[in-house]
Amino acid sequence: MSSSVSRLLLCCILLSYSSTDAATESKRTKPENVLLSSVNASLQLVKSALHHTEKSTNYTESSCLQMFAFSRRAATAATQGISQAAEVFQMTLRLLTDKASRRQKRSVSVAELLSTEEVELIANLSGCPPVIQPATCPRGEDSEKYRTISGVCNNRKEPLWGAASTALARWLPAEYEDGESQPRGWNTGRHYSSFQLPPVREVSVRIMQSSGQVALEDEAYSQLLVDWGQYIDHDISFTPQTLSKVAFLEGHHCLQTCENSDPCFPIQIPLHDKLFGSKSCLPFFRSSPVCLSAPTQQMLQRQQMNSITSFLDASTVYGHSVDIENSVRNLSSPEGLLVVNSKYTDRGGHPYLPFVNSSRSACFQQPGSGQWERVECFMAGDSRVNEILPLTALHTLWVREHNRLATRLKQLNTHWSSETTYQETRKIIGALHQIITMRDYVPKILGKQAFDELIGPYEGYDEFINPSVSNVFATAAFRFGHSTISAQMKRLNQSFQEHPQFPSLNLHQTFFSPWRIIREGGLDPILRGLLGRAAARQNQQHLMTEELTEKLVVLNIPKALDLAALNLQRGRDHGLPGYNDWRVFCGYDRLESKADLMAVVSDRNLVEKLIDLYGHPGNMDVWLAGLVEDLLPGARTGPLFACLIAKQMKMLREGDRFWWERPGVFSPQQRVELQRHSLSRVFCDNSEVTEVPLDAFTVGTYPKDFLLCRSIPSVDLDPWKEDPEKDSSDLDSAEL
Known part of the structure; x- marks a missing residue:
């Protein structure tokens, strides 16, 4: 979705929330402006990072980078589109919470900053696909005999269960250092049970x-x-890496930085490492996030994609x-x-x-x-x-x-x-x-x-x-x-x-x-x-x-x-x-x-x-x-x-x-x-x-x-x- 189309759609949806109550309207003006600017800024950041990723990719013959990208990149354009939309969604939440935290001089979470409706709106505008309704699942004839290639509608009441390009299931809530997206070990000095x-x-x-x-x-x-x-394992799970190999905020390529900045999460190298010598780190790209289909608590935490069907x-x-x-x-x-x-x-x-x-x-x-x-x-x-x-x-x-x-x-x-x-x-x-x-x-x-x-x-x-x-x-x-x-x-x-x-x-x-x-x-x-x-x-x-x-x-x-x-x-x-x-x-x-x-x-x-x-x-x-x-x-x-x-x-x-x-x-x-x-x-x-x-x-x-x-x-x-x-x-x- 282009930034201009997204901006127009955002304005239309925000206008649909308007009220004749002047007091309510006055209270909403500032949050809506913040929301609008954050969505647009995220679109530009992700677009720029993807552009620099493509520009910097070395397509020389038999390069290891090319082989890994060939093997581990999301295989279809549709899956890549969902991945990009999820990056825009995550970046918008990041920009909004960063602004609020600076303003209030404390750490502010997405849950306390945004309503469920606002989170859904951001997901919509980021390009996340609409939820598939059970009524759309076919019945009779071949739908009784053969599974769909994408796994959609295997379960007619929950059409996305097990389907391709959906979130890996969480049996326990994710444990991030900021509660939302930062991995364990992201922040230097963070302690777990005093260690x-x-x-x-x-x-x-x-x-x-x-x-x-x-x-x-x-x-x-x-x-x-x-x-x-x-x-x-390759029949039931495939979590692609993020499309961008360039940090969204700082603009550094993940191959050239040892700083943690999405999507770069480099592996730090101990001193005197016999394999890597004087290198300080090895590049590591985070897994692609995924759009979630329902407004749940999980929607506020970074989730990862299974780009293929879960079924055997x-x-x-x-x-x-x-x-x-x-x-x-x-x-x-x-x-x-x-x-x-x-x-x-x-x-x-x-x-x-x-x-x-x-x-x-x-x-x-x-x-x-x-x-x-x-x-x-x-x-x-x-x-x-x-x-x-x-x-x-x-x-x-x-x-x-x-x-x-x-x-x-x-x-x-x-x-x-x-x-x-x-x-x-x-x-x-x-x-x-x-x-x-x-x-x-x-x-x-x-x-x-x-x-x-x-x-x-x-x-x-x-x-x-x-x-x-x-x-x-x-x-x-x-x-x-x-x-x-x-x-x-x-x-x-x-x-x-x-x-x-x-x-x-x-x-x-x-x-x-x-x-x-x-x-x-x-x-x-x-x-x-x-x-x-x-x-x-x-x-x-x-x-x-x-x-x-x-x-x-x-x-x-x-x-x-x-x-x-x-x-x-x-x-x-x-x-x-x-x-x-x-x-x-x-x-x-x-x-x-x-x-x-x-x-x-x-x-x-x-x-x-x-x-x-x-x-x-x-x-x-x-x-x-x-x-x-x-x-x-x-x-x-x-x-x-x-x-x-x-x-x-x-x-x-x-x-x-x-x-x-x-x-x-x-x-x-x-x-x-x-x-x-x-x-x-x-x-x-x-x-x-x-x-x-x-x-x-x-x-x-x-x-x-x-x-x-x-x-x-x-x-x-x-x-x-x-x-x-x-x-x-x-x-x-x-x-x-």
Whole structure:
């Protein structure tokens, strides 16, 4: 929205509030002038910062800044528009409270300064979208059979629950130092339980990197368990960074300042840091704020966006908007297929993902490949597809699986249109994502006992459950997997030994490198590495590989970065409360002393360092605290993360109108067939891998624990065959 249009709209709305009461009119004149000038000033500040961001962006080939921007920027114009509107809204509140605080010579909050109507008005004028009303949700026909691509109207009474470009859910109120937007650690000298919070880089150096023992191998689970966790995380959450990389008020670029000024929240570097030397800070960009749909107390606090759908719906494959969906579909295909690469296939004729529509995309090129044709970034339903090679491989498998199933469904139902074939296939692929995640993955993470107690069997759809992914889940709990990332990506031959031509790679060599798939053996060596090697086993003596704390080179500056520090800073950026608040939320006692902490963290040396850094257990950042807890029996998480992950997964299941087990979504015969399918079978059907474990997430010895693909059960699509002469389908729709 342009500033001139906004100014005109503001005047019109303000005039509509006018009263014939002269006294009332006199009282309103000054606040309205302040409101008008603040909105206009915010529009100009945000517009100027975005202009300078674009002007200063270095689009040189394969720059790390470009790659991160490509991967982590809001994927659609609509989402970017919401992000910009939310920045204008936040800046207007900031300007208004700053003016009032200077005038009254004390700190003034938004709640005491503005009425609900005024806050709604500011949101309106900032460009925040109007609230979707339940009456606008379609009924009947396809709305009963297929979910919308954006997740809107999954819940007809609360259309935005779980939808793309909405706020991450808050299970506890945000904890900001000013109560509204300033992260913990923003103000120097602020104390918590009489102690200052330690800088996140110092925490990483003293806790994460000093736990430097050799990583243990998981005795039960394969590397695929780790990579599936990342893949499925990308199906349910994506919090984009702020669009601006320039401070709104001061005008400094975040790459060039060590001062906290929105959206810059730099990571301070301790003296004599062995990785960063004399640098004072590392740049860090805050997450994009989001417009809220209702005038609640949360509206007065900075909230963060989930730009994709919260549902387990295979948005990694199909996207979360009509524009993305259309870009990944082959719209001329009568079988409802997805687009594949027009230049390259693997040796078995299996297609690769299509390239992005850019002649010089951001991804790395093969060293010394001047004479070679460029290999651009791959395109998929999720823009993070190129971040790491195993993630790219999983994306590719599911595009192949869609096309395989769609082709077979069209053969069974020649009367189906391209659209029907596409939607039915998409529905099956979404169900398989749900089954593999909830049946095969989550119980291994939580342990069977915790899964049975905290999640249990499916009991049906509950329209009163909000399935939106929570802030603490996306920003802390589900990042437990970062501690299990291996320092190497294994590439194995047909005998599941080190590949003689394409050896294993250090982790940092796998980032943003699609050329390695095209020119170094395709998917198969990577897939065998995921199946044939054990995952890293996180423990209190080894919390994270140095590949992530010292060699992370693909984010927002062309230098090494530290994933542990980034995770800690992100939690503070999002206003996540401290450890004790989440313990109470999950029904556990607060920890008030070193002795209390030792009851949940058995490593005495680790406890000593934590108390030395934080002073009090309650001050601990929730991501780190959850990570260091003693693991539950048979689990890969401690009790706090088990609680938070289980709660989220149960809400994703019970709050989804299209969950695969809900009667009427599939017929009973279809549900039986879906349960026969597995990730091992997906590997078999879409690659040249010919031997797999029965459960792809379990690790075993080759060849003893592997089966030929012909022994792995596969789905029979005959229950999807329709008689075109019949008016009704076999779905038990009466159960809806």
